[in-house]
Amino acid sequence: MHQRPSAATWILLTLAMACSGAHAAQKGAPSNLFDELRPLTGELARYQYLIAATPQLTGNDRLLAQQMLAFSENELGLYSEAVRDFPLRNELPKGLTAPPADRWQAVDGVDAIAALARNRRLVMVNEAHHDGHTRELTLLLLPRLRAEGYTHFAAEALDGRDVSLVKRGYPIASSGSEYLHEPLYGDIVREAIRLGYVIVPHEAADATPQGREDGQARNLYEQVFAHHPEAKLFVHAGYAHIDKQRGRIGSTRPMAMQLSKLSGLEPLSVDQTDVREQNPRSEALAYHTFRHALRKFETLTQAARQPLDSNDPGDLPARPAADIYARIVATFHPSEPIALLRIDDHTPWSARPGVYDLNIILPPANPAPSDYTQGPLWLSIDGKQQAVLPPANRGHRPPWLSLGGLRVAVPVDSEACAKKFPCLVEAHYASESADAVAADRYLFLRDARNVLYLRPGAYRLRSVGADGQTLNERAIVVTRP
Template identity: 70%
Template structure:
């Protein structure tokens, strides 16, 4: 993990707390998990995390940040989620970055479809807090269905929702909190619409028991019933690995399923080489840190020191493996790299998964943290949070390659009380359905939702979960 950016977050929020006297006892990670368990609505869960994470000991704060990042993704704060949990992959020490002289960038969906022609299991992974890693699965669903894949398995689903396929869309009780994120909801909708048999498969237990249980569930629910079946699996992180490595001594789900079924999966990774710590956000932090040098507090200027002249500029962020590949290939869509000689796909760990998918940058707009934190009113106390990431701009990938259009939204009905949630539900679905899109306003502002043409209920919801306004809207074809 990038401890530096975690530190930046708490330095900024700590400054904001100078004028905010909050007297509360320290919380443990166990307290945090116990308190969040009964909170089933997304906004109360976010508010609880914002209020509680600063009370955790330093060693537990990264876990708290992971929960916060997932919550932010559920609420449409996609850039904030990536910024606030800069999870860093430990890549192989002998990794040789691909060069354009030897590798050709091709469309990831087309490449995977070609590689899947002789396969009966395709697995794609995601980073749970980074919904950009869900776009690929959504794009693959119709292509794989046309190739005869009839089963779709998603880690976030709960087998207890027996009415899911008949209903046609997921609700808040259909699975884990990950499913509450709008794009994950659309993945399940699309799979049902295309006629896939939906397969929940997650399991509990120790790390090895969970991997074994997932593999056994997939085998029993698919191949034991239909030995000739074709299965598409959407999983998290290293569950798709065909060998031990990223999970230490634990044998991953894909490895165990291959042993049970005798079928070698096509394993597609999106999490090793990813925009895990946007360079624009690191630069914004460095600008903030540079400005901080010039102030003793947020109110009292400091006397200039040697070396603080016009030539003293903020440090530029270093280039990681992802940034290097982006600079080499300049992708504007998800890509796979094929070797010029044998058309073999590039994989950062070729013995563990078959290919690496590289997503284009999603967070390149400049942010400004020099004005300090935003103060939210939660539980009748002021709670500091980081300002919007990516300059407040929602990622362009949310258009889904032009399938969704921008619908302007603002804080008109928020009554100047924040946080305030604006969300759109498909008009034909119940209020319990996972929304088509949503955005959490942290301050008075304007932004956009990304919606397909059609009819929606647009709602504004306050921090207590109460609906402040609801209206029907029609989104026209672009």
């Protein structure tokens, strides 16, 4: 029997965890965590292991496990949950202020990058590995940069050992790292192949911080510019790999900086990770509201054994402080990826001038808080009951998954799961093999209905149980409404 915490205690603890800060890079990883994860090749198996293991860890080990859990959630289509459960916070330069509307204007981010890339030969766009929303921009840019003469595409997740990738036309589970198992990353690779880019895997064998940056830069130079001096290269990478100066990763010289030295080319570096929906305002507001209500109750009844403090909380809850992302959103109201340009000379706005050239601001994707009042969901993992947070964003999948109307919302449900959870429902292109990266997928944690976002066409719709076995499979055809 598991002992369930009181509703108030559970809600406060889980909200606090969801609203706490996190950092991307962790050192001194627990070797046993990686040893246990290494043989788990499926995303569902890794997710279940991390759900069970994370509560047993402390300090940096727990933070690393939370980050890896967010990776798994992202790969399983739980995009809002991944952002909520690992609220990555970047430390921005001191004194940085949001650009005011009287001096800056919002423009379409894809248009801005395409215009800036026209006279360049090297474009680099970064992503947050646990936030699939940061992959939408690259998918939208692929045809635009191809039209501007870009010839090569490099993606951090690809593995050079998949020699059949281009001939096959789509990635499979063994084509690269776990990041590639996320459906949008799979579509990035499909689209790059379809458009005729030369695909360039560039991961380095040296795993030390500087060795990895140097190795990636050297691989890109040797595979592209050393043999094709007129090539134009588009790189999709993580976090600070795209930086042109040291700083975000300490004294380590980033990959972009090293590639620039080797090639003599200055990259157009585009950041999406510094100013993004790091911690949904809906979750932070829910935390502040509930914490205030609990403090008010304790003050009025004088029944709390350990009051949070002796001050009367007042009649209104304190609102969470607005970060720079929230202030930009409140000023410019983005509904698509935007760049900010100075009104007088069209210079792009960068939170770190010299480190990268411009920030792309993505619209908020998670307006509704999780329904913490229902308490945790309970999953049976290896015969034990494990508590997980309720669905983020009230269970609604983020609207950016439609890719501006390219994909259609297709209703799915958990009927085939036979009330055994977690249960994965995924769609595969009918023309692709069973081990292909899914077109979209969603992990059900309870009986519910939801949607997959799919392009018009033929698919195999499959339900997979917690043990990895297929429960149901059927053919579907998606058409535009």
